[in-house]
Amino acid sequence: MSKKCAITGKGPMVGNSVSHANNKTKRRFMPNLRTVRVTLEDGTTRKIRVAASTLRTMKKQSK
Template identity: 65%
Template sequence: MARRCMLSGKGPMSGNNVSHAKNRTKRKFLPNLRTVRISLEDGTTRKIKISAKELRTLKKNS
C-alpha cells in the first residue's frame, strides 16, 4: 500500500540531506501516517491511513 493519506492525499516529498561540508544527497520526507478505525454511516468500521495533521483536524471538528 502506498504511503499516502486517504483524506488529504499527502504523500512522500523529496529533498536533500545537507552535511556540515554542504554535501548534498537525495532523501525522502515521509508523511506522519497513523492507522485509525472510523465508523461509517451504515454502522461498519474501517481502518484507514491518515496523516497526523488530518487526525487533529478531525478531532477538532467532531
C-alpha cells in the same frame, strides 16, 4: 500499501539531506501516518491510514 493519507492524499515529499560540509544527497520526507478505525455511514468499521496532522485538524474541527 501506499504511503498516502486516505483523506488528504498527502504523500512523500522529496528534498535534500545537507551535511555539515554542505554536501547534498536526495532524501524522502514521509508523512506521519497512523492507522485509525472509522465507522462508516452504514455502521461498518474500517481501518484507514491517516496523517497525524489530519487527525489534529479533524479533532480541532469536531470541538
